[in-house]
Amino acid sequence: MKTSAPWWAAEDFWRKCAIFITAFMALILILLTFHSLAAITAGAGRVPAYSVINHRIDYRFDRELGRSMPIIGDEVPLFGTKFSEVEARELVNLGKLTVQAKNCMNCHTLLGNGAYYAPDLTKAWLDPGWGNEQARELLMTMFLKDPVANARTFGTGRRMPNPELSDAEVRGVIAFLKWMSAVDTNGFPHGFKPLPQGGS
Numbered sequence: 001m002k003t004s005a006p007w008w009a010a011e012d013f014w015r016k017c018a019i020f021i022t023a024f025m026a027l028i029l030i031l032l033t034f035h036s037l038a039a040i041t042a043g044a045g046r047v048p049a050y051s052v053i054n055h056r057i058d059y060r061f062d063r064e065l066g067r068s069m070p071i072i073g074d075e076v077p078l079f080g081t082k083f084s085e086v087e088a089r090e091l092v093n094l095g096k097l098t099v100q101a102k103n104c105m106n107c108h109t110l111l112g113n114g115a116y117y118a119p120d121l122t123k124a125w126l127d128p129g130w131g132n133e134q135a136r137e138l139l140m141t142m143f144l145k146d147p148v149a150n151a152r153t154f155g156t157g158r159r160m161p162n163p164e165l166s167d168a169e170v171r172g173v174i175a176f177l178k179w180m181s182a183v184d185t186n187g188f189p190h191g192f193k194p195l196p197q198g199g200s
């Protein structure tokens, strides 16, 4: 006589479990995808709208949170221009595409991703190495146009080759770096001391 197996040993039970778990996890993945997309969209909580490039961006330690936070300050237009949201998005987008096309990640990290030959660019806009707020735009432009002649070397002796950018691409890259410096990166890079800003 055939003895029936206990319910937990039945093949049918485990097949149903596998189907249910796969379907449930697929649903969770879809929900997480929408959640991540919402979190990384410009204008959402931690990622500022592109028109943030019209403002002073400061970076200060928040005692309650225990980490540094970008602070969006007064209006300080970039290249003396006030960009609409659409224009700002176009400019930042041009900068991002240029950074991808020229493969800056071959040497740099952006938001922690990339190579470790050259400094992380997440807060490059706020780097005290630019001297002061007034000179920064010009020095960044000169550096990106001709990094060989305008090398700073950070004491490492490493040099950046000329990425051969057009004037429009340089402006795009600077807008992209300014926008990226306003992203709340949970305190990354740790211990970064920004260029003193007029508002502070």
Ligand code: HEC
Pocket: 098, 099, 102, 103, 104, 105, 106, 107, 108, 117, 118, 119, 120, 121, 123, 124, 127, 129, 147, 150, 151, 152, 153, 154, 158, 159, 160, 161, 163, 173
């Ligand atoms: C072959 C390696 C290499 C590539 C590729 C490269 N860089 Fe650099 N970059 C460096 C090095 C090395 C430094 C630091 C030396 C210096 O300042 O001269 C640097 C410094 C910088 C700085 C100053 C960083 C700061 O914190 O002040 C910026 C901005 C920058 N690079 C942007 C770019 C962009 C944008 C691209 C792509 C178009 C790029 N780099 C591609 C090597 C590279």
